[in-house]
Amino acid sequence: MRIVGGKYKGRRLKTCEGPGYRPATMKVRESIFSMLMARGVGFSDVRVIDMFAGSGSLGMECLSRGVTTAWFIEKSSKAAGLIRKNLSDLGVEKKCVKVVSKDLFGVLSKKPDTPFDLVFIDPPYGKDLLVPALEKALKKGWIAPGALVLAEVETAISAPLEGPIAEMELLTDREYGQTRILLWRN
Secondary structure, three states: OEOOOOOOOOOEOOOOOOOOOOOOOHHHHHHHHHHHHHOOOOHHHOEEEEEOOOOOHHHHHHHHOOOOEEEEEOOOHHHHHHHHHHHHHHOOOHHHEEEEOOOHHHHHOOOOOOOEEEEEEOOOOOOOOHHHHHHHHHHOOOEEEEEEEEEEEEOOOOOOOOHHHHOOEEEEEEEEOOEEEEEEEO
8 A cells, every 4th residue: 555645655564464454545535635635724733533443544645744743542452563563654754643552432432632633534434433432532532623524334334414513514425336435514
C-alpha cells in the first residue's frame, strides 16, 4: 500500500494480513481526503485520532499532509508494531504521534487531555462496534465540538438515526464496493 498525497506521497506502508485486516484502498483514501479538503480541513492545525487503526493508513495520510498530532489506537500488538515501524520508516517525529496498543473501549473510558478535531473510525466488519465506540467517544469528550468524524464500515451498516451520534450532522453517506463512508460534523 502507498500513501496517496502530501509529503510522503508514493511511500510504501507495510500492512498486516489475515482475518479482519482490510486496509482502505487507494480509491477510498483518495475519496476520503477529497471530501475532507472540500470541507476546508486545514491539516496543519488538526488533532487526529485513528480508532481501530489497523494499518494506520488514514492517520499516516494526515501526517503526510501536515498534521502535527496523530494518535493510533490498535488492539493488535502486531498491527501496532507495524504502525510504529511505518512511522519510523517515514521519519515522523515521535513527539507528533502516539500509538496505543490497547482495546479502544478501555482507552475511551478515560477523558482525554484535549479532544480531537478529526476522528477516523474503522471498526472490524461484522462486530457492530461503530455505535458503541462513537457513543463512548462522544460521552467522554474525545470528539471536539465542530470536529469531523469519518467512519469506514461495511455497506450493510447505515448511519445511526438515534442517540448521541444522530445529534451530529451527517455530511456524507457514500458506498465504494463493500465499503460505506459516513462523515459527520459534531
